[in-house]
Amino acid sequence: MNIFKCVNRITILDKFILSQIAEVFLLGVVIFTSIIFASDTFVSLIKQISMYGMSINIAIMIILLNLPAVIVLTIPMSVLFATVMTINKMCLQSEITVMKACGIGLKRIARPVFIFAALMAILTFVINETIVPATMSQSKTLALYSMVQRNIPSGKRNFTIKELTEGNKLKRLFYVAECRDKEFSNVSILDLSDTDNIQILEAKTGTSVPEGWQFNKASVYNISKLGKNLSYSWIEKTIADFGSDIQRQLNKKNDGTDFNLLELLPYVFSKNYKEIKISKSDEEQYSNIEEAEKKQEKMQKRILTRYKVRFWEKLALPVTAFVFVLVGIPLAITPPRVRHNRGFLFSIGIIFCYYVVRALSMSLGYNCIIPPFFAANIPNIVIGLSGYFLYKQKSERM
Numbered sequence: 001m002n003i004f005k006c007v008n009r010i011t012i013l014d015k016f017i018l019s020q021i022a023e024v025f026l027l028g029v030v031i032f033t034s035i036i037f038a039s040d041t042f043v044s045l046i047k048q049i050s051m052y053g054m055s056i057n058i059a060i061m062i063i064l065l066n067l068p069a070v071i072v073l074t075i076p077m078s079v080l081f082a083t084v085m086t087i088n089k090m091c092l093q094s095e096i097t098v099m100k101a102c103g104i105g106l107k108r109i110a111r112p113v114f115i116f117a118a119l120m121a122i123l124t125f126v127i128n129e130t131i132v133p134a135t136m137s138q139s140k141t142l143a144l145y146s147m148v149q150r151n152i153p154s155g156k157r158n159f160t161i162k163e164l165t166e167g168n169k170l171k172r173l174f175y176v177a178e179c180r181d182k183e184f185s186n187v188s189i190l191d192l193s194d195t196d197n198i199q200i201l202e203a204k205t206g207t208s209v210p211e212g213w214q215f216n217k218a219s220v221y222n223i224s225k226l227g228k229n230l231s232y233s234w235i236e237k238t239i240a241d242f243g244s245d246i247q248r249q250l251n252k253k254n255d256g257t258d259f260n261l262l263e264l265l266p267y268v269f270s271k272n273y274k275e276i277k278i279s280k281s282d283e284e285q286y287s288n289i290e291e292a293e294k295k296q297e298k299m300q301k302r303i304l305t306r307y308k309v310r311f312w313e314k315l316a317l318p319v320t321a322f323v324f325v326l327v328g329i330p331l332a333i334t335p336p337r338v339r340h341n342r343g344f345l346f347s348i349g350i351i352f353c354y355y356v357v358r359a360l361s362m363s364l365g366y367n368c369i370i371p372p373f374f375a376a377n378i379p380n381i382v383i384g385l386s387g388y389f390l391y392k393q394k395s396e397r398m
Contacts (some may be wrong), residue, residue, distance in 0.1 A: 013104070014112040020089075021082045021116050028078030029071065036070050037063070058142060065139035068131045069257070072317065075124045081347045083113055087332035088346075096333065106395040117325045121318035128314055129260045135373050137258040174312035183207045187215065196222045214239045259307070261314055267307040268372075280392050305372060309365040312376035323380045324350065328389025330394035 034138045087109075090096050099109060161174040171193050177186035187206050191199040201224055203215035215238050222231045358379040365375020 006113075013099075013108075014115075016111040017086070017109070018116055020086045021113065023082075023273075024085045025078045025082035025116075028081035029074050030225045031082075032074040032077045033067075033070050042063055061231070062142060065135040065142065068127055072128045072132060076317070076320040076324055077119055077347075077351050079120050079321045080328045080350060081344075083117075083325050083328040084332040084347045084350075085344065087329055088111075088334060090355050091332070091334050106329070110325075110391075113325055113329060114322070118320040120320045120323070124321065125314075128317060133258050133260050133263075138257075157285075224331065231312050257310070259310070261311065264307055264311040264314070267304055268311050279343055301368070302366070305368050305395065308372035309362065309375050312373050316376045316380055318334050319380050320354075323384040323387060324354075326391055327383055330387070330390035333394055350383070354379050357382055 106164035173190040175188040189201040362380040
């Protein structure tokens with residue numbers, strides 16, 4: 001009879017701790033996701049809207065597509081936040097003291113917390129392997145498509161579209177007399193992208209194609225900046241690719257976020273960096289053949305290293321939830337004399353230290369200074385060892 005009572009008491013304890021952690025965890029996901037979006041993703045989208053004319057609807061879709069990648073990063077943070085806040089609250093309300101008086105040690109109290117961390121680690125791995133690669137790839141495709149298509153406002157007359165550089169200087173100015181069913185007439189374009197020449201294009205008709213804007217029966221005027229030289233040409237059909245700049249930026253950011261573990265696995269133990277393909281937008285940057293060969297070789301090595309680092313990071317990220325719990329539990333247990341909640345400050349401090357170490361180790365890994373395995377796992381090793389010694393000391397005292 002006593003055994004059944006003990007089992008029943010343990011079950012109630014687990015449910016109580018898990019329910020407390022789950023509530024704070026959901027709050028942490030909302031808080032940290034909002035912070036990351038406000039500081040990084042949202043600012044980047046505002047820049048794309050102002051520079052490339054991206055529509056609000058597409059911007060919202062890109063936000064939703066980027067959401068899984070952000071949530072994967074916020075889950076370990078939220079696990080730490082929930083652990084520290086919950087355990088610290090239990091200390092302040094003397095619940096930990098009562099459990100100690102009943103013979104319940106720290107290891108027993110921490111058991112449901114580690115169970116919750118295990119579930120969140122599995123969830124992180126599943127999202128990062130199944131959802132994130134697909135959504136990141138779709139996000140890049142949607143952004144490129146939107147910028148190439150230039151979001152032609154169908155049904156409008158006498159409107160202009162500006163394309164700005166990163167310094168908010170005018171790069172191209174478009175004037176369209178009328179647009180119907182994604183086809184426009186009487187188009188004039190002032191192109192200032194070339195530092196030496198000014199180009200003016202006038203076309204009777206045009207339309208949007210996957211490659212950019214296609215102009216029919218176009219007249220092109222090239223004027224030097226000093227106004228001394230003038231040339232004229234007539235073109236039956238031409239296509240202006242307005243997505244080359246953003247496409248080059250997207251390709252440069254290809255560090256394996258679009259791949260899952262199975263797709264990255266062939267690169268992990270490979271030393272043949274020459275198999276890595278370089279996009280045409282990157283090849284256009286080379287001025288001569290010799291320079292191209294050197295830069296291409298260097299770029300192939302860099303991309304292969306990034307793939308290796310990304311592979312080990314995908315395995316290390318779920319473990320972060322365990323590492324945060326290991327260091328969070330002993331720090332959350334405060335002495336009896338302390339009567340204020342220090343959980344939030346502890347959480348912010350641990351997260352800051354972890355991601356500073358992570359940023360440093362990842363940078364060293366991307367630059368081939370340290371092996372990819374250590375680049376991805378040094379943060380877990382450093383924080384994990386610190387948490388292990390703290391947890392061991394705290395459990396022996398209790």
